Amino acid sequence: MDAKTAMNYSAVFSCVRVLAEALAGTPIMLYRKKETGEREVRNDLSVYDILHNQPNVEMSPFNFKEMCMVSLNLGGNSVSQKLVNKYGDLVGLYPYEWPKVDITRDPITNKLVYKIRDINGGKQLNLARDQVFHIPGLSMDGVVGVSPIEYLSSAIRLGLSYERFGVNFYKNGANSSGVIEYPGALADTAYERLKKDFAKSYQGLANTGKPIILEGGAKFSQLAIKPADAQLIENKKFQLEDIARIYRVPLHLIQNLDGATFSNIEQQSLEFVMYTMLPWFKRWEENVNMQLLTPLERKAGFYLEFNISSLLRGDMQSRAMAYAQGRQWGWLSVNDIRKLENMPPIPNGDIYMMPLNFTEAGKAPSTTESAVPEALAEETYKMMTRR
Structure with missing residues (x-):
């Protein structure tokens, strides 16, 4: 083949x-x-x-x-x-x-x-x-x-x-194919005329459903399977x-x-x-x-x-959830997200954020080290939504 x-x-x-x-x-x-x-x-x-x-x-x-x-x-x-x-x-x-x-x-x-x-x-x-x-x-x-x-x-x-x-x-019109029975024998001329007329008028997909007209006591028995x-x-x-x-x-x-x-x-x-x-x-x-x-x-x-x-890439909602997690846990910046969405970078968009309550294991939290000004968080949000 x-x-x-x-x-x-x-x-x-x-x-x-x-x-x-x-x-x-x-x-x-x-x-x-x-x-x-x-x-x-x-x-x-x-x-x-x-x-x-x-x-x-x-x-x-x-x-x-x-x-x-x-x-x-x-x-x-x-x-x-x-x-x-x-x-x-x-x-x-x-x-x-x-x-x-x-x-x-x-x-x-x-x-x-x-x-x-x-x-x-x-x-x-x-x-x-x-x-x-x-x-x-x-x-x-x-x-x-x-x-x-x-x-x-x-x-x-x-x-x-x-x-x-x-x-x-x-193509062959299986829905109307079958056997035509005559009580006696047909002459050659009548046989050829019947065969030609049947093929022209009833055979084929375009003729499916047409009523079949027969002469001389002939009977049609459908044999085709569906x-x-x-x-x-x-x-x-x-x-x-x-x-x-x-x-x-x-x-x-x-x-x-x-x-x-x-x-x-x-x-x-x-x-x-x-x-x-x-x-x-x-x-x-x-x-x-x-x-x-x-x-x-x-x-x-x-x-x-x-x-x-x-x-x-998933749908928009799935991507937004993934971006939000990356942004929240500090491994995606605003410009990282915008790049993934084929958007141009913006000024100060390379800042990485992290949760306020994160600190080193075994070390007492330091409010001075982990505090993030509210104004910075608000500005970061504006950068994420700016096109």
Whole structure:
């Protein structure tokens, strides 16, 4: 089974789309870890501009990451050519469709060779390992990922067969199909006329419900079973769950809300980030840092990481409660909160507060050390609510 056939099945298409868009919509950030252990946000390396602004002249960062995820979830691998300038510096990435890529080992050097077929007028491009950005998915050997649609093609074929059956079931007008009985034999001309007239006037979904007019004592006996009797709907739902299980996607994300409630959808969405997307983010981060950063850049403390805070954001009320606790216990300032909400900093917004009755263990409270002027508390509140 090939990727295009698998994507004709709505469950596969939906799961791949959810995974691809979830990762593509998450920004990847460049950080540098200082000797003190703190980290700072940076944007001064070319790899940041490539992954955050422009991978190549034809794709946006969203389209690039989306295509790579589609290749990973259909073929088990994502392969992009590293674009370099005349000095050998990385200036871009260009992904190739996985069906066009063959990965082999050179029999002499035993190094990986990436053969890209059907490019530049049907020509083949051979690339060495250090010329490509390769992300393998689930792998048996740790080098080349396995294709989900190849290993689980039987489940996908079964789902496709249910969809085709459903289309034909209604297309052929099963609600009015049956047997026409005549008391005697029909002449060839009368038989052909009856068959042509019946197909034209009564067969098909558009003609469902029309009364059937018969001549010469003929009787019509309906034989078709209903979709529910054939367990078509139940089987399609089971197959949908099977595909969602393969890709580890919650059913409500592919528009199956059976048994869904407000509370369990929220929990399932959190589990989707933790158990489905987090491994994908980690797989990307490690391969990006290993293949797109130079040893000197890694030694200097640079690394790239997805900012998944947007995926973990709750509703406004939940965020406000979390911010209030952080502000109360002294580990969030006004500007910290405003930054999380994409708001600009304000003057004197970096003050950290703490409860008045806090003191060191075994030490008598000191009113002079812990007192906070009422005016300062009032001013802090104004800074928190100022936009």
